Amino acid sequence: MTTWTDVPPATIADDDIQAMVERALIEDLGDGDVSAALVEDGPAKARIVCREEAVLCGTAWVEAAFHRLDPSVEVIWEATDGDSLRPDQTVARISGRTRALLSAERTALNFLQALSGTATVTRRYADALAGSQTRVLDTRKTLPGLRLAQKYAVRCGGGVNHRIGLFDAVMLKENHIAAAGSIAAAMRAARTRHPDLPLIVEVESLEQLQAVLDCGGATRALIDDFRLEDMHAAAELCAGKLPLEVSGSVTLERLPAIARTGVDFVSVGALTKHVRAVDFSMRFDNA
Numbered sequence: 001m002t003t004w005t006d007v008p009p010a011t012i013a014d015d016d017i018q019a020m021v022e023r024a025l026i027e028d029l030g031d032g033d034v035s036a037a038l039v040e041d042g043p044a045k046a047r048i049v050c051r052e053e054a055v056l057c058g059t060a061w062v063e064a065a066f067h068r069l070d071p072s073v074e075v076i077w078e079a080t081d082g083d084s085l086r087p088d089q090t091v092a093r094i095s096g097r098t099r100a101l102l103s104a105e106r107t108a109l110n111f112l113q114a115l116s117g118t119a120t121v122t123r124r125y126a127d128a129l130a131g132s133q134t135r136v137l138d139t140r141k142t143l144p145g146l147r148l149a150q151k152y153a154v155r156c157g158g159g160v161n162h163r164i165g166l167f168d169a170v171m172l173k174e175n176h177i178a179a180a181g182s183i184a185a186a187m188r189a190a191r192t193r194h195p196d197l198p199l200i201v202e203v204e205s206l207e208q209l210q211a212v213l214d215c216g217g218a219t220r221a222l223i224d225d226f227r228l229e230d231m232h233a234a235a236e237l238c239a240g241k242l243p244l245e246v247s248g249s250v251t252l253e254r255l256p257a258i259a260r261t262g263v264d265f266v267s268v269g270a271l272t273k274h275v276r277a278v279d280f281s282m283r284f285d286n287a
Contacts, residue, residue, distance in 0.1 A: 012060075012148060012149075012152045014060075016148050016149075017060050017061055017064050017149075018064055018068075020061065020111075020145065020146065020149060021061055021064040021065050021068060021107065021111070022068065023145065024065070024107045024110065024111070025065065025068055025069070025104070025107050028103075028106060028107055029103060033099070033102065033103040035102070036098075036099040036102040036103045037099070039098055039099065039102070040098065041097050041098050041099045042097070042098055043095065043096070043097065043098070044095070044096065044097065044098040044101050044284055044285075045093070045094065045095045045284070045285040046093075046094045046095075046101055046282050046283060046284045046285060047090050047092065047093050047094065047282070047283060047285065048062070048090070048091050048092040048094070048108075048109070048112070048280055048281070048282050049088060049089065049090050049091070049280065049281055049282075049283065050085045050086075050087070050088070050089050050091055050116075050278065050279070050280050051087060051088060051279035051280065051281065052085075052087050052278060052279050053084070053085065053086060053087060053120075054084075054085045054116050054117075054119075054120045054278040055082065055083070055084055055085070055116060055119040055120045055122075055123045055156065055157050056079050056080065056081055056082065056083045056084075056085055056091060056112075056116055056119070056156075057081050057082070057112075057115040057116045057118065057119035057152070057153040057156040057157070058081070058111045058112040058113075058114070058115035058116060058149075058153070059075075059077055059080065059081050059092075059112075060081075061108070061111035061112070061115065061149070062075065062092065062108040062109075062111060062112050063075050065104040065107045065108040065111070066094065066096060066100060066101065066104045066108060068104070069099075069100035069103055069104045070096045070097045070100030070101075070104075072096060072097070073094060073095070073096030073097075073100060073101070074094065074095045074096065075092055075093075075094050076092065076093045076094075077091065077092050078090055078091055078092065078093070079091045081119075081156045082119070082156040082157075084123075085116075091280075094282075101282075101284075105282050108282075109280050109281070109282060111149070112278075112280050113277035113278050113279070113280050114143070114146070114149075114150075114275055114277055115149055115150065115152070115153040115156075116153070116277075116278040116280070117153075117275045117276050117277050117278050118150050118153035118154060118157065118271060118272055118275060119153040119154070119156040119157035120157065120278060121157070121270065121271055121274075121276075122136065122138075122153070122154050122156075122157025122158060122159040122271050123157040123158055124252060125157075125159065125252060125255065125266075125268060125271065126157060126158030126159055127158075128252055128255040128256060129255055129256075129259050129266075132256075132259035132260070133259075133262070133264060134255075134258065134259040134263055134264060134265065134266060135159070135160045135264065135265050135266075136158075136159045136160065136265070136266055136267075136268055136271070137159065137160050137161070137162045137245065137265045137266065137267040137268070138150070138151055138154040138159055138160075138161055138162050138267070138268070138271050138272055139162055139247075139267050139268070139269045139271075139272065139273075140162070140163070140165065140166075141269035141272055141273040142272040142273070143272065143275065147164065147165070148164070150271075150272040151164065151272075153272075154271055154272065157271075159271065160265070162267060163198070163200075168197065168198075169197055169198040169199070169200060169219075170190040170194050170197050170198070170199045170200070171200045171201075171202070171222075172186045172187065172190060172199070172200070172201045172202060173202045174202065174204065177201075177202075182211075183201065183203075183208060183211045183212060183215065184211065184214075184215050186201075187199065187201065187212070187215045187217060187218065188215075191217050198219040198220070199217060199218050199219045199220075200218070200219055200220045200221070200222055200245070201218050201220075201221055201222065202221075202222040202223075202224055202247075203221055203222070203223055203224070204224055204225070206230060206233055206234060206237065209221055209223065209234055209237060209238070210237065212242070213237070213238065213241060213242060218242055219243075220242065220243045220244070220245055220264075220265070221234075221238065221242050221243070221244055221245070222244075222245040222246075222247055222267070223244060223245070223246055223247075223263075224247050224248045225247075225248035225249060226246065226248075228257055228258070228261060231244075231246060231258065231261035231262075231263055232261045232262070234261075234263070235261050235262035235263050236262075239262070243264040243265065244263040244264050244265070245263070245264065245265040245266070245267055246258055246263050246265065246266045246267070247266070247267045250266045250267070250268050
């Protein structure tokens with residue numbers, strides 16, 4: 001099982017990719033592609049073109065979609081995941097059986113468009129933080145069933161993965177702390193039950209942040225909706241003691257100012273939640 005943060009993009013399991021593609025093809029094909037069945041199933045060639053500036057992500061999903069319908073399909077990539085693309089750039093050339101190319105086209109492009117969209121917006125955030133110590137994190141606000149794929153895309157765009165799910169890190173938020181009675185009680189319970197897991201504690205004031213420092217044992221503190229001056233104070237309070245993550249009202253325009261406060265991470269749900277698909281198309285070659 002994939003676990004805690006900073007998993008390199010190349011380590012995403014092939015079984016996970018195959019399972020996602022299988023579900024998507026079943027959803028699209030049903031009991032057969034009635035349109036593709038109308039054409040002769042001879043050899044064909046096609047190419048995938050990107051219509052706008054973007055960061056490429058999803059090549060393994062594209063290959064899996066075509067190979068699921070025709071194992072003999074050959075996909076030759078002219079760019080790799082994480083590469084910057086220019087408008088009207090050919091990114092792949094494909095050869096295989098006509099019906100397989102037609103039937104797998106939409107599934108392949110859906111993955112490519114969505115994952116490249118996540119990688120592209122992540123690159124914008126990462127570029128805005130260039131030269132600072134602050135890194136951009138994703139969140140659990142992902143499309144259902146595509147969490148590992150989107151977290152892979154975040155890495156391709158230059159971001160860092162937060163926890164994968166509810167199983168691989170303890171994250172104490174406002175309601176956890178209220179239910180436990182105090183920050184200290186919640187942190188003691190976390191360390192007793194899960195001593196080997198990372199422990200992230202969300203705080204809403206500098207006083208709560210001091211309480212986390214006093215307890216000890218946290219992996220990171222998350223400061224939620226702090227003003228810039230309070231971010232500065234929090235960074236000074238935690239300097240050399242505890243990494244700081246900022247969440248809430250984190251926009252591309254605010255990133256430089258947030259980075260100047262000295263915090264270590266910003267977590268941005270928009271990387272995976274507000275997905276705008278990159279414009280890719282596949283065209284058959286007439287020659």
